[in-house]
Amino acid sequence: MMEWFGDDAYWLSRLVFQRALAAVYLVAFLTAALQFRALIGERGMLPVPDFLRRVPAKDSPSIFRLHYSDRFFALVAWTGCLLSAALVAGAADRLPLVVAMAWWAVLWLLYLSIVNVGQTWYGFGWETLLLEAGFLAVFLGNEHIQPPVLVLWLLRWLLFRVEFGAGLIKIRGDLCWRNLTCLYFHHETQPMPGPLSWYFHHLPKAAHRVEAAANHVVQLGVPFLLFAPQPVASVAAGLVVATQLWLVLSGNFSWLNWLTIVLALSAVDGSLVAGGHALPGAPLWFEIVVLAVTALLLVLSYRPARNLLSKRQAMNRSYDSLHLVNSYGAFGTVGRVRLELVVEGTDERTLKEGTVWREYEFKGKPGDVRRLPRQFAPYHLRLDWLMWFAALSPAYARSWFLPFVERLLEGDRDTLRLLHRNPFPDRPPAHVRARLYRYRFTTGRERRDTGAWWHRTFVREFLAPTRLS
Template sequence: MDALGWLAGTDYTIAREILQRGVAALYVVAFLSAVAQFPALLGEHGLLPAPRFLRLTYARRQPTLFRWRYSDRLLLAVAWTGAVLAALVVVGVLQLAPSYVFVPVFLVIWFLYLSIVNIGQTFYGFGWESLICEAGFTVAFLGAWDTAPPITIVFLLRWLVFRLEFGAGMIKMRGDRSWRDLTALYYHHETQPMPNPLSRTAHLLPRWWHRVEVLGNHFAQLVVPWLLFLPQPVASAAAAVVILTQLWLVATGNFAWLNWITIVLAFAGVSDGAWRWISGGAIHGGIGAAEVPLWYAVVALLVSAFLVALSWWPLRNLFRRRQLMNASFNRWHLVNAYGAFGSVTKERYEVVVEGTADDPHAAGAEWREYGFKGKPGDVRRLPRQYAPYHLRLDWLMWFLALGSRDSPWFEVFLLRLLEADRPTLRLLREDPFGGEAPRSVRARMFLYRFATRAEKRATGDRWVRTEVGTLVPPVALRGQ
């Protein structure tokens, strides 16, 4: 056992607690998101029904519990089971069990969510879905309290943060001139998918500050990730920079759990010694065993070798001219390529969906707007903070406004509004017809921008919008 003494990451016991409990907490959020949204979006009568998707050969090849049978009841059972098991990790109950119990249970959490992701189609086609899958699989092997955290797993989590941050930095430098000439943040706070309460304030900051933001982003994503692999206290300082920059993104936007899980994973670089220094000796660490049992050392080394082997594809991708963004190289979503905002949208377009109970062709028809929970609509409404919760419909509406061609779900969405489908209406903030079916619906395109301070004082509006065209002309059910 002494020969494997180097494997015991005894200076990362606090990091293990944050990593496992933090990732588990985000799994709770992800599973509850599935409970609330999956049936309406992807269920038996959803916008993109999972049963129809599972008839495809491609779908049947994916690792998922639903390969042989899907039902909304089974989906809810899977999601609630995953949420409960993840909650047990959050409160520290499962860590009291031996590692031969803890690790398989955490892997069950991972596989339950993987089963959902692999049938989620467009509504689960986000990089942070692969990220939470990879993070869940990896932190499981940090083990319970009967073993010290294997240092190889700790470094593999830093490797995950490196790919996440450096990959995002490289995709920006390759993808959009505005990142290279330091103007990207002139636009980003206003045009990001889902602004939050402080996004307008951030957008209205001086342009010199936005250039400083971009420089800070380049430093945090292109330089700092390399420092995560250096000895302490450099690694802890690098992790602190990642955490602080991610907190700024949390404060100014709604990116589901992307920023939160990056913060959690960055703690893989923070040693117990750093915690003792920060707390003036009040926090000591040393949680759990001081050694790695031989049987678990074998498991940890085999898993580490497996993840290192899978790292060849994303490593090669990082230095390719045509770098892939948010790509999985295997069906299990392990050791992926990441990246975000390789290009910055300079104008914000929004799809506004309306309905009427009148004759849609009459000049005096009253059209009433459907209110979405997160995406901009009402020009006076303050954007809300939803992250780390993921509003999947709202995000897809942003892509729709950008001209996404992968939008067959939108026609079904309009149909569900004409039917006054209750599960679909529950995805919205406001149904202007109070649960009654409209006679007709339509979708119009608007150009949105944040109101200046003077405009806000004069009108009370937070947004200024201008109609630019019609996306879908008035449609109705047959016979109406």
Template sequence: MEWFAAGDYELARQVLQRGIAALYLIAFVSAANQFPALLGERGLLPAPWFLDRVTFRQSPSLFHWKYSDAYLLGIASAGAGIAATLVAGLPQQGPPWLPMIAFLLLWVGYLSIVNIGQTFYGFGWESLLCEAGFIVAFLGSDEVAPPLVTILFVRWLVFRLEFGAGMIKMRGGSEWRDLTALTYHHETQPMPNAVSWYAHHLPRWFHKGEVLGSHFAQLVVPFFLFAPQPVASIAATILILTQLWLVATGNFAWLNWITIVLAFSAISDDVVRAVIPSLGLVGAAPPTPLWFMVLVLVVTVFLLVLSWRPLVNLFSRHQLMNASFNRYHLVNAYGAFGTVTKVRLEVIIEGCSDEHPSPDSEWKPYEFKGKPGDVTRRPRQVAPYHLRLDWLMWFLALGTPDNRWFQMLLVRLLAGDPRTVRLLSLNPFPEAPPRWIRARAFRYRFSTRAEKRQTGAWWSRTLVGTLVDPVTLRP
């Protein structure tokens, strides 16, 4: 059946399958590196404690069978291995069921991690990765043409992602409507990089143009993803270019990269050949097996049924942001930065080894891998890797209500816990943990051009107050 096969989307399929698999690879490596310290048996928010309080029905996860840090590392390692084979394109060389099973295994494995990840996995791009992995499982292998319904559903995912983000902004802070949002955002975003400093110092008229460009890309362009070619390809290209600007000027884990990958669902082979004639693409594929066609259609109908609540949410006055309407993280609502923080606060954790701290005592700061600390340190580019503790430190400075993890972080640092210390960039107490620890809040702003020339500092900061007075574990 010609209507089922999308023979002119072979490049799209290759980018979708290999790109999503690459992001799963990063996600599983991130879990192996960070989960035991954050959520493991002796983590800041121990997963076993959480599993004792929820049922499988409430939060489906393989870890309801058992949890151990070794088991977590086993699932993360297996997931990373399967993802690596998909990046290399090996399962795609077999029958259609082979990459399908591989992607469904990735989805089950990562869903199991996300559903017990609590605050540390409460980010929209976790649900996005789960949903994307499930959908691309039904793109088939090199033996069949990409199913058109799957390609179109990926576009529906991109539409929800972009249009949802645009509507959140229009319903959010006035800074998006008066075009001043980007005057602040480069400086106050969770984890700026070095380019953020330069972007922040661009003229105000440029920042207003950025906001207008964002509104156009998120509120207008997504509708054209469903237009005939080459209009759909042009719309996808616009989305990709806007996402590349976000990649260049910030660290949003894999959010921007997965959006870029998913946008390729609207780029056809014919358009690519017209632009790059020398690019070789696979020709017509053999007929699609009936069983695979039926399965894809059944799954698509199932996903369309799940789409009703996210569709209503897009046009709701009380639009939800980054919400999952089912425990399997399929067909979710997305959106971010409905309001933009105008002042940057940073929580700096400091330790002291004195028996009894005095005004003259030396307090040494802990440095995180991504978030600002030392004002002379160049802001890092870490995305698409996700530094979960650094991100939560940004939310902490905004005054998030549940900070149990932060209290436990201070306890672990006082105890010199090796796993916790490895989450940081600099441990100022390598020989023995400090006797005392405290947390102070600072107002950070990017240095001016003159200040940077004179001092080399990327940031300027002023003390706001004390978040946690000196505490100790010792009597």
């Protein structure tokens, strides 16, 4: 039965949403715990202590303002993993309401603290999306009360901005989205192809046009149906889920697709599959808190809503340092050519025409042409993603690429752990260089003849041979 504040019909949707969101949190904290030392640690490429000295606290609030050390960061990240895992197991439903809310709030605060010192390594839309969804989860309650309708509508508003924002940025951006040809290229040129991307790329062009048209329908039309009565809203959410699963199969987009699926599940009427589940109404103090938070978020929604209507729509922008209400979007422009940086080293002290160079192999980004792209999402390979951006323009690599090369020359263990293969296991190389190649998927015949998934052609030198001074 639906009351003015809570709705029993969404008890299952809330349960699934909260536990699935906790699973995404778990992946995010695990990613931070395993990669931070090389990226932002005290000896990392972009050290947190240096960042904290440069940036005012109001622009980047974080518990690391109180203290930073690699040991403390590791404690925060692994604590986030433990708290997330407990929520996946349903711990919040066994606790008093106020304790469960505090638990979700601590999780949000810990991840906010990481994102706000993560610098370019954390400059992705799915970081702010996780924070915005995580903040709303604080006010969803638990099994002790009915799911609050206002928060459920705020989750739909968030999903609307994710999908509609992505649809608008495409229509306003690259012409190929309007003539339905973007997917002729996208499966090949996307940041990190997956194990099925080669096969998706070789679908008939007519299928690619259907893909693009279906994307426009789901991102530009279906989001409005999320606000329709049930079961229409549930059907709309199902279409979003189906589209996101297609994207999961075709590439590696960290936890973006999975988190979008989680948001869509919150719009499903759980009574359609599990019947009623009577729960008590919320206490007055909880209703007051939810009303206040809803009012705040609606006021903060002004700028993201205005951004959706703007001809100069921004993609993936935060409007406040707490990342409470943000703008989203993806692939307003699609590359026609795939460029990749190949990093090589040599142990020869004196360079000559016959110098032997050996390649470093990354975990996710293309390198060895015979290596099938792997599936890593929802896990996020931050270095691999930034290497894709660096190949697009050296400006994306200005702050971190030379420190990365320096650590290869030093044989830094934390940096080498981010790689799939280190060609210098015994001692560091004497020189390192980077070269830019054009990569394309092989044809079916090339694949049968050579066993290679990629064909590559040298373009130019990106970084001349470099050694430690």
